[in-house]
Each structure stands twice: as C-alpha cells, then as structure tokens.
Amino acid sequence: MIRERAYPVDPWHIRETRLDLDLLAQSESVFALSNGHIGIRGNLDEGEPHGLPGTYLNSFYELRPLPHAEGGYGFPESGQTMVNVTNAKLMRLLVDDEPFDVRYGELRSHERCLDLRAGTLERVVEWVSPSGKGVRVKTVRLVSFTQRAVVAFLYEVEPLDESARLILQSELVANEQLPPSSKDPRVAAVLAQPLQAEEMLEQRSGGLLVHRTKVSDLRMAAAMEHLVETPGRHAITTEGHGDWLRTTVACRLEPGQKLRVVKLAAYGWSSVRSLPALRDQVGAALASARLDGWEGLVQQQREYLDAFWDHSDVRVEGDPEVQQAVRFGLFHTLQAGARAEQRPIGSKGLTGPGYDGHTFWDAETFVLPALTYTQPSAAADVLRWRHSTLDLARERAQTLGLQGAAFPWRTIRGQECSGYWPAGTAGFHIGADIADAVRRYVQATGDYDFEREVGLELLVETARLWRSLGHHDRHGRFHIDGVTGPDEYTAVVNDNIYTNLMAQQNLMTAVEACKRHPDLARRFGVDDEEAASWRDAAAAVHIPYDKELGVHQQCEGFTRLEEWDFENTPPEAYPLLLNYPYFDLYRKQVVKQADLVMAMYIRGDAFTPEEKTRNFAYYDARTVRDSSLSACIQAVMAAETGHLELAHDYLGEAALMDLHDLHQNARDGVHVASLAGSWIALVAGLGGMRDFNGQLAFAPRLPSRINNLDFSLLWRGLRLRVNVTADEVTYSLRNGGGSARLTLQHHGKEIEVTQVRPVTMPIPSAGPVGPSPVQPAGRAPVRRATPHH
Numbered sequence: 077m078i079r080e081r082a083y084p085v086d087p088w089h090i091r092e093t094r095l096d097l098d099l100l101a102q103s104e105s106v107f108a109l110s111n112g113h114i115g116i117r118g119n120l121d122e123g124e125p126h127g128l129p130g131t132y133l134n135s136f137y138e139l140r141p142l143p144h145a146e147g148g149y150g151f152p153e154s155g156q157t158m159v160n161v162t163n164a165k166l167m168r169l170l171v172d173d174e175p176f177d178v179r180y181g182e183l184r185s186h187e188r189c190l191d192l193r194a195g196t197l198e199r200v201v202e203w204v205s206p207s208g209k210g211v212r213v214k215t216v217r218l219v220s221f222t223q224r225a226v227v228a229f230l231y232e233v234e235p236l237d238e239s240a241r242l243i244l245q246s247e248l249v250a251n252e253q254l255p256p257s258s259k260d261p262r263v264a265a266v267l268a269q270p271l272q273a274e275e276m277l278e279q280r281s282g283g284l285l286v287h288r289t290k291v292s293d294l295r296m297a298a299a300m301e302h303l304v305e306t307p308g309r310h311a312i313t314t315e316g317h318g319d320w321l322r323t324t325v326a327c328r329l330e331p332g333q334k335l336r337v338v339k340l341a342a343y344g345w346s347s348v349r350s351l352p353a354l355r356d357q358v359g360a361a362l363a364s365a366r367l368d369g370w371e372g373l374v375q376q377q378r379e380y381l382d383a384f385w386d387h388s389d390v391r392v393e394g395d396p397e398v399q400q401a402v403r404f405g406l407f408h409t410l411q412a413g414a415r416a417e418q419r420p421i422g423s424k425g426l427t428g429p430g431y432d433g434h435t436f437w438d439a440e441t442f443v444l445p446a447l448t449y450t451q452p453s454a455a456a457d458v459l460r461w462r463h464s465t466l467d468l469a470r471e472r473a474q475t476l477g478l479q480g481a482a483f484p485w486r487t488i489r490g491q492e493c494s495g496y497w498p499a500g501t502a503g504f505h506i507g508a509d510i511a512d513a514v515r516r517y518v519q520a521t522g523d524y525d526f527e528r529e530v531g532l533e534l535l536v537e538t539a540r541l542w543r544s545l546g547h548h549d550r551h552g553r554f555h556i557d558g559v560t561g562p563d564e565y566t567a568v569v570n571d572n573i574y575t576n577l578m579a580q581q582n583l584m585t586a587v588e589a590c591k592r593h594p595d596l597a598r599r600f601g602v603d604d605e606e607a608a609s610w611r612d613a614a615a616a617v618h619i620p621y622d623k624e625l626g627v628h629q630q631c632e633g634f635t636r637l638e639e640w641d642f643e644n645t646p647p648e649a650y651p652l653l654l655n656y657p658y659f660d661l662y663r664k665q666v667v668k669q670a671d672l673v674m675a676m677y678i679r680g681d682a683f684t685p686e687e688k689t690r691n692f693a694y695y696d697a698r699t700v701r702d703s704s705l706s707a708c709i710q711a712v713m714a715a716e717t718g719h720l721e722l723a724h725d726y727l728g729e730a731a732l733m734d735l736h737d738l739h740q741n742a743r744d745g746v747h748v749a750s751l752a753g754s755w756i757a758l759v760a761g762l763g764g765m766r767d768f769n770g771q772l773a774f775a776p777r778l779p780s781r782i783n784n785l786d787f788s789l790l791w792r793g794l795r796l797r798v799n800v801t802a803d804e805v806t807y808s809l810r811n812g813g814g815s816a817r818l819t820l821q822h823h824g825k826e827i828e829v830t831q832v833r834p835v836t837m838p839i840p841s842a843g844p845v846g847p848s849p850v851q852p853a854g855r856a857p858v859r860r861a862t863p864h865h
Contacts, residue, residue: 101127101743108427112416115426158433164341210236273318401731405751428745442749465490480540508578539586563671669703708753718845808834
C-alpha cells in the first residue's frame with residue numbers, strides 16, 4: 077500500500093518527491109497519460125527499472141484461449157487481451173560510457189509531477205555516475221488531447237560540474253519482455269510475443285515500425301522523429317531491426333550547456349486498412365505534430381484542459397486531500413474517454429493491463445454519468461460503440477435462447493470474454509445499465525438525433541431481452557429469475573431488486589422512446605402489442621420485501637440466509653473471494669458491493685425516504701466493500717439518509733482508491749470507475765443531484781468538515797453552477813443569454829434560474845437522523861473528520 081501522503085497534498089499536482097523502487101508499478105499507473113486512444117504508463121524514460129512496461133491502443137487486442145475447468149454449452153471459447161504495443165517512451169542516456177540508471181551511482185534528487193492543468197508529466201533528476209560525472213535531466217511527456225495519434229517527449233540534459241560526452245539513444249521497441257501475466261501456459265505463449273514485424277523504415281532522425289497481431293490479425297504502425305538542439309557539433313544516426321528502431325544523438329557538452337531533444341511519436345492501427353495506408357496515416361500525424369512543434373503541442377494541451385476544467389471542476393473547501401483526489405479522478409476519467417471515439421472505456425482506462433483491458437458495466441454506470449454532465453460527446457461515443465456491437469449481442473442472446481440483445485459482461489471488441497458464467501452469463505443487468513446510460517444522455521442533452529440514430533435501437537433490443545428473460549407467475553407478477561446483480565457474492569438468484577428495477581426502467585424508457593419515434597419503432601418491428609407487453613411487465617415487476625424486518629430483500633429470500641460471522645473473520649482474509657469458497661459466500665448474508673443500495677440511488681423514485689433509511693442501515697452492516705465500485709455509491713446513500721459524516725468517509729475512500737492504493741492492486745492500472753465515482757459522491761451525494769423523469773433536482777447538505785462545495789455541469793446545453801455552503805446554495809447559469817431559463821428542484825421546491833438572475837436558497841434543517849449505520853467488524857471506512865461530542 078502507498079503510505080499516507082506519498083504524494084504531498086496539492087490542489088492541481090500529483091508530486092512524487094523521492095523514488096521508491098518498491099512502489100514503481102503503482103506510481104506507473106498513477107502517472108499514466110492517455111487520451112482514450114493511446115495510453116502510456118508512467119515508466120521511467122530509460123525503461124529500467126520498471127514495474128510493468130505498458131503502451132496501449134484502445135481496442136488493439138490479441139485473441140487467446142479461454143480455459144474452462146469444465147466446458148459447458150454457451151461458454152465463450154476465446155478471450156481478448158489488450159496488447160502492450162510498440163513502446164516509444166524509451167530514451168536511454170549514457171554519460172561518457174556509463175548508462176544513466178537510478179540503481180547505480182548517486183541519485184541526488186528525483187522528482188516527478190503530474191500537472192492536472194497542463195496535462196503533462198514532468199521529471200527532474202540530478203544523478204552522479206559511478207565515476208563521478210554529475211548531470212541534471214529534465215523530461216516532460218504528453219499524450220495529446222487535440223491530436224489523438226500523437227505522443228510527445230521533451231528530453232533535456234546538462235552536465236553539472238565538468239564536461240561530459242552524452243549519448244542519447246531514443247527507441248521504438250516492440251514485443252518488450254513483460255512479467256508473466258497468466259499462470260496458464262497456453263495464454264502466456266500467445267501473449268509472449270504478440271506482434272509480428274511487417275515493415276521497418278529508418279531515416280536519419282527517426283523511422284517507422286509496422287506490426288500485426290498473430291491471431292486477431294490487427295495491424296499497427298508506430299513512427300518517431302527527433303528535433304535536436306545543442307551547441308556545437310553533434311551526430312545523429314538511426315538503425316533498426318524488425319522489432320526495434322534506435323535513433324542515437326551524440327555530443328560533448330560543457331557545464332551550463334544543454335542537449336535538448338524533442339521526440340514526436342505517432343500511432344495508428346486498423347483491422348482493415350492496408351500497410352501503406354497505415355504508414356501514411358502515422359506519417360501525416362507526425363507532419364501535423366512537427367508543424368506545431370513542442371511549444372504548440374503544450375499550448376494546445378493547456379487550452380484543451382482549460383476549457384475542460386472551466387465547466388467540470390469541482391471545488392471542495394475543508395478537505396484538501398479530497399480536493400486533490402477528485403481532480404485527479406476527473407483527469408483520469410477524461411483521459412479514459414476524451415478521444416476514445418466510438419471505442420470502449422476499459423475498467424482501467426489505458427493505464428495498465430488489469431482485467432485484460434476489458435470494459436464492463438463500470439463504464440455505463442460510473443464513468444458515463446460523470447462524462448454525460450461534463451464531456452457529453454465522450455459519453456455519446458461510448459454508446460455509439462455499444463450500438464456498433466449490437467449484432468454480436470443479438471447473437472449471444474440467441475445462443476442463450478433469448479430474444480433481443482445480451483451484452484457481454486466483459487469484452488474489448490463486443491464478444492463475451494468472461495469464463496466465469498455466474499457473471500458472464502447471468503450478469504444480465506448490463507443491458508439495463510446501457511439503457512440507463514442512453515436515457516441519462518438523451519435527458520441531459522436533449523439530443524434526440526442521437527436517440528434516433530443509436531438510442532432507440534439499444535432501448536428496443538434490451539427491452540426485448542427483459543421480456544423474454546422474465547415471466548409472469550399465476551398471480552400476474554413479473555419475475556426475473558437466475559440472474560446475478562451487482563453484488564458478486566450473491567450470484568444466480570431470483571428477483572434481484574437492482575436488476576428488476578433497472579429492467580422496469582429499461583422497459584418503460586423503451587415504450588416512451590417508441591412513442592417519440594413511431595416510424596422508427598415500426599421499422600424495428602415494434603407493434604402496439606409488443607409495447608403493451610413491455611408496459612405490463614414493467615407494471616408487474618416483483619420487488620421482494622421482508623415485512624417482519626421492514627426492509628427490502630436484495631433478492632428473493634436474502635434476509636432468510638445465514639449471517640456471515642464478521643467478528644471472527646480476520647482482517648487478512650479480505651477480499652473474501654480470495655480466502656473463502658464462492659459456495660460459502662453465495663449462501664450467506666455478505667455483500668461484496670452496493671447492490672440494493674445502488675438501486676436506491678439510480679432508482680430512488682421507487683423507494684420512500686423511510687425505506688431508504690432502513691434499507692441503508694441493514695445493508696451497510698453486511699457490505700464489506702471488496703469491490704472498488706462500492707464506496708462512492710455508499711457515500712451517495714449515506715448523504716441522502718442524513719449520515720453526512722459517513723458520506724464524507726466513503727467519499728474519501730472512493731477518491732483515494734489509487735493515490736493511497738487502498739485495494740493494493742493499483743499496479744495493474746487505476747480504478748477509473750472509483751475515480752469517476754468520487755465525482756458522483758460529491759455531486760450526487762453531498763450535492764444531492766438527481767434526474768428522475770427528466771427533472772433536474774438537488775438536495776445539497778455538507779458534512780461538518782467541508783464548508784464549501786462548488787461544481788458545474790452541462791444540462792441541455794446550459795452550464796449550471798452550484799455553490800453550496802453550510803446554510804445556503806446558489807444556482808447560476810453561465811451561458812445562454814438573457815432568454816435562457818432552467819427549471820429545477822431544490823429540496824423538493826421548484827425554482828427557475830436564468831443567466832441574469834442566480835437563485836440563492838436556504839438549506840432546510842435535516843430533521844432528526846437515526847443512529848449512524850454500523851459496518852462489518854473492521855470494515856468501517858477511515859474517518860475524515862473528528863466526531864463532535
């Protein structure tokens with residue numbers, strides 16, 4: 077685990093002031109740069125030492141065998157794994173004839189800084205070689221938001237005390253040796269050398285490598301070019317081989333003189349385009365980067381992020397650690413989706429190899445809400461990608477004997493890649509999560525063209541799935557049996573409330589969208605009878621409730637199960653799935669992550685305030701948060717039920733998931749959903765934002781330690797700013813002119829905001845709040861505030 081305050085608290089920077097080789101892999105994830113198309117881990121420029129080398133292209137993958145201990149009908153045979161592609165980060169320095177390596181000589185100082193406003197990672201090092209030659213090295217790198225194929229590096233080196241001969245070797249390297257990623261030898265063999273060389277082109281100051289994957293047959297090209305500035309004589313040469321290309325710059329410098337090299341690199345990949353077409357594409361990207369030069373790329377990056385922060389920043393006064401973390405979270409959320417452009421957002425973005433680079437329901441349920449209200453075009457792009465995989469989802473539904481579309485639990489290209497059937501087959505709620513993301517996007521943007529082009533067909537095909545998956549019993553109630561909800565410790569159950577309520581909303585959203593576009597609905601084969609059957613199913617959805625305990629059941633019979641013995645579960649036994657058989661988890665009252673509690677957030681219109689309070693207390697006492705997806709949702713519901721200090725505690729956990737490596741797996745990449753979830757915890761939790769039935773509503777309340785919360789969001793093209801203090805909240809519009817009007821609800825009261833007239837409203841007193849919920853023994857979140865006596 078990264079020790080508390082490994083990164084000093086700073087509102088706009090993540091700074092590492094000393095190098096800890098034991099934490100290299102974690103810092104490589106934290107310092108990863110991406111634009112949603114290309115991702116590069118924060119490896120040291122010289123390549124070694126490293127935790128996990130990594131350069132990724134969104135949706136560039138290799139196929140591999142999916143091992144099953146026992147085969148079964150409908151089990152996927154093939155998995156997809158994101159490939160570590162050609163590495164352009166490598167820049168090896170030799171001082172006289174000694175390689176710059178932080179493990180040798182004397183490392184006088186080493187600082188790295190991720191600048192969240194500049195979108196750059198800067199590194200400054202002072203190093204003395206074993207023979208006593210001192211140099212200062214400064215490097216800056218960026219993955220361009222404005223030129224999506226371009227990565228750029230600045231490398232400056234100067235001798236400190238005496239003259240030195242400097243040799244800089246800048247490389248492109250394919251098929252880097254990686255730590256083994258799988259215990260299965262068949263899988264390891266496929267991924268050991270996934271790229272086959274097709275072409276190598278060398279020029280004096282750079283060159284190009286083209287490779288193909290062996291099984292998935294995808295082609296990629298990577299090219300580099302160097303702009304060199306140094307006083308006096310210098311020599312540049314380039315040499316290459318199928319899997320590597322090296323440009324060498326040699327010079328001799330006196331103290332005070334600098335070698336400055338700008339390395340421009342470009343990437344492109346395709347499953348259909350020819351080798352010459354890809355070669356030309358990366359050549360054009362390099363020409364564009366060369367036109368702007370290093371200063372131009374840095375300026376564009378800053379301008380892009382200035383615009384993003386202007387309408388997306390969240391300001392938190394009173395908890396500087398959460399302030400830093402929520403900006404870090406928003407930055408990584410943007411990096412995951414900004415230029416994904418009709419490709420998925422993986423659960424680790426492009427920051428590491430965790431989960432094979434797969435996308436899950438995390439994207440639609442956690443990442444897209446943050447993007448919908450801050451960067452809506454990126455949210456639309458992910459849903460366009462889902463739409464492009466609709467035929468595969470229809471095929472999967474047919475294999476499972478169902479109608480409509482069954483979207484995969486985990487995938488890169490659209491095929492199901494989960495070898496674990498209780499999730500991969502039974503985790504059907506992903507269809508309703510996609511429908512919910514469509515509903516939210518259309519509602520927040522008013523983009524009905526999108527609904528016609530993409531949204532309606534997604535809604536229709538997911539509604540058909542629910543109608544064929546569920547059934548009416550003899551009393552007319554509609555049941556959905558044999559499914560797994562968000563809580564993976566309670567699998568293959570009947571009437572999971574989250575699934576049922578999300579399916580209900582999916583069915584009704586489809587009915588309403590078909591009414592808006594009757595011509596298109598007919599073209600998709602929807603007639604009055606089918607729409608009526610959706611309405612009937614939605615109206616009759618069964619919601620399990622335990623009258624004796626006065627709480628809803630996460631699924632039918634959940635409250636009857638044996639209780640888990642939390643008191644005698646040692647701290648080292650978490651996460652439970654790595655220390656107890658699933659069989660034991662499935663038959664006890666133990667919850668991995670917010671499930672029913674999440675239903676109360678997303679479908680809060682289906683519960684009364686009293687039900688929410690009782691349910692939250694009951695399930696909080698059984699939720700162990702072995703999933704990073706849990707804390708942010710628990711923060712939202714803690715806030716709604718009046719437990720503001722607990723909400724603050726859960727917010728801290730969601731926001732600091734990676735900066736403090738709370739789950740001890742940040743080495744594999746950041747937790748994009750938890751980072752986006754810190755935005756949800758602030759805006760929907762402490763800000764009380766809800767959007768039921770197209771009505772934007774807020775019910776803000778702050779915990780004792782936070783004295784001001786300020787956030788902006790986009791709604792129907794208007795930029796709404798919400799400023800919350802302990803006693804009042806001000807709603808203002810930042811664009812739209814004098815005629816723009818926005819009607820919203822504040823603590824249940826309707827108000828109208830215009831650009832010329834902000835509205836300030838008092839925050840009503842919360843009234844009596846019951847005792848604070850208790851968590852399982854040893855699983856309470858870290859307190860963020862000293863409790864008042």
